[in-house]
Amino acid sequence: MSTQIIITLPDEIYQRAERFARLANRDIASILVDTIQLSIPPVSGDITNLQPVSILSDEQVLMLTELQMESAQDAQLSELLVGVARRRHRQQSGTLTECDRTELQTLMQVYQEGLLRKATALSEAVKRGLIEPLN
Template sequence: MSTQITITLPDEVYQRAERFARLANREVASILADTIQLSIPPVRADILDLEPISDLADEQVLALTDLQMEPDQDARLSELLDRQQSGFLIEDERLELQSLMQIYQEGLLRKATALSEAVKRGLIEPLSE
């Protein structure tokens, strides 16, 4: 299934996509669709159940600025990354690693969004000026 949308791109971005499409002998729309698909990481469906950070109370936002992976997940992630680095990762572990990396990346994005919201609300000072 596909959804058709209309977007406005800066001229320079469209021209780059157009040149690339010509080089690849493909349609610009196809190049842009592939680029978007590859650049947006997958997000677990249960993430949609989370309340937007902008709707949270100050205390909840501040709590999210300290968000970390569960210790057992963090330890397993480190172990799997070490196994991957040494070349001893089996297929089941590769899938587990992908899942843990997704959890890590989603948490990191949520934490960064909470930090931004906390600064915007004046709850904390900007990390750097």
């Protein structure tokens, strides 16, 4: 299933997409769909149930600015990443088992979603004057 939308692109972006589409012998719409698909990471269903940071109380926003991954998840993510780095350093093939790869993808998604939520909270806290902007 597909949803049709209408967007307004800056002329420069449209021209870049048009030139790339011509070079790739494809239509602009397929180029834009592929670009969007590759640029927006998947988001878990749990995150869509969260309230927007902009409507949270000052206290809730400040709590989110301190958001960190659960220590067990953080340790497991670190362990998996160290294992990948060691294998690459030794130039071993088969860097991860399928189970490890799935776990790594899941933990990376948790990490990225948390980081995005924290960054949004930091931006909101600065907007509200709750914290000073970083220089």
